[in-house]
Amino acid sequence: MTPARISKPAAQRRDDILDAAQRLFTTKGVQATSVEDILQDVGIAKGTLYYHFRSKDEILQGIITRTTERVAVKARQVADRPDPVITRFLGVLAAMRVDAPELALAETLHGPGNAEFHVLSIVEMVRAITPILAEVVEQGVAEGSFSTEHPQDMVEILLTSMGMLLDDGIFRGEADQIPRRTAALISAAETLLGCRPGALATAAHDMRIAGATGGAR
Known part of the structure; x- marks a missing residue:
């Protein structure tokens, strides 16, 4: 006897x-x-799935969109904190x-055909985070931490560069270059945003040290 199907709200069924x-894309592969x-x-x-x-491509797009939306929520929470603008x-x-299982799926997308x-x-990710980060930069301009006249444009350049240069799925076999590229991107950000030379690098270093000792979350 076939088990009765359980009726669920549309949003919950979509998430299911x-x-x-x-899970399947990560364990078996997308293809x-x-x-x-x-x-x-x-x-x-x-019929329920096609509703x-x-x-399958649209399902994968849906996963990417959902992951991006979740990241944007975290980013917005950080942006709204009462911390110094450079810290934010x-x-x-x-x-x-992203963390598991999203990280596992990201690794899967590095494979052939994806x-x-x-x-x-x-x-x-660039589209979702740009307005949030640009707002932080605008606040920094208002208080004098940054001096760019084009916050959104500069943020788009930085996020796109990060998305490409720090992705070891694009630059395969060059994981050892990530620290160098990260430092270069921070230096570029200081130039593009017009902040004091070394300000972002120093703050990034302090945040890493605090995180390693449990002093920051």
């Missing part, structure tokens, strides 16, 4: 589909996972790091 697909695999994992009919998503600027950048979605994940 995304959760199942994310090796079929729509039928997702149906079986969730325990729903094909929410028209294809660096904190928003730190909030862009380049389109890999790039999409970077673009979505």
